[in-house]
Amino acid sequence: MKKLSVLSLAFAFVLLTGACTPQPSYNSSSTAPAYQGRNTSISIVDSSERIKLDTKITLSDIIAFAENLTNKMLQSPAFANKKRLPRIVVADIRQNTHDENLRVQDIHDRIIEVLFNSGQVRVVDSSATGFDYIMQSEITDIVTRAPDGQKLVDYTMKIKLFDINGELKGQWSDDLSLFKNR
Numbered sequence: 001m002k003k004l005s006v007l008s009l010a011f012a013f014v015l016l017t018g019a020c021t022p023q024p025s026y027n028s029s030s031t032a033p034a035y036q037g038r039n040t041s042i043s044i045v046d047s048s049e050r051i052k053l054d055t056k057i058t059l060s061d062i063i064a065f066a067e068n069l070t071n072k073m074l075q076s077p078a079f080a081n082k083k084r085l086p087r088i089v090v091a092d093i094r095q096n097t098h099d100e101n102l103r104v105q106d107i108h109d110r111i112i113e114v115l116f117n118s119g120q121v122r123v124v125d126s127s128a129t130g131f132d133y134i135m136q137s138e139i140t141d142i143v144t145r146a147p148d149g150q151k152l153v154d155y156t157m158k159i160k161l162f163d164i165n166g167e168l169k170g171q172w173s174d175d176l177s178l179f180k181n182r
Contacts, residue, residue: 057155057178059103062139063110065157069174070114073135073159078170079120086132087122088115097141097155104139111137133169136160153178 073079079086090112093104116123124131142154158173 057099057102057153057176059106061176061178062102062107062155062157065155065174065176066107066111066137067114069157069159069172070111071118072174073161073170073172074115074118074120076170076172078133078161082120085120085122087124087128087130088133088135089124089126089128089131090115091126091134091136094136094138097139098143099141102139107139108137111135132164134162134164136162 090108093108093111095102095104112123115121121133136159138158140156140158142156144152144154146152155176155178156173157176158171160168161170163169
């Protein structure tokens, strides 16, 4: 009887510990194991298969976007081989997107910081009288939906550089696309 109790206890122990150990199962679309627990399933997804869950642009996305575009402008012939540092006024950014929560002042401040830290220009206030360039920026978006319900948002940022006489000296733009599955 004692032997039967010990065997029953050992069998119950094996059943309980075996049930708590995650057992890998393989997803048909991937060779990575998906560990299954009581109510959840976790799997490793290749980064090329990841889907952005929201089409709202984050502040870090748009700031990196603005930094890249500002650096693109600074590498242009308009700023190459200048004998003195050009003085530039950075106008307010025009926000023409569907996202009313987009913080354009933070973007504007980051553009000024990139310009200032580049050592290639002198940033002056809009009230200054002696400047060489005015920089105007605009952010727009286009929202489209595919027949399958997928939402695509294309953000475009443009920078235009004008001299003191209003002559266009350069224009730079870049696109950022975000999408969301239904």
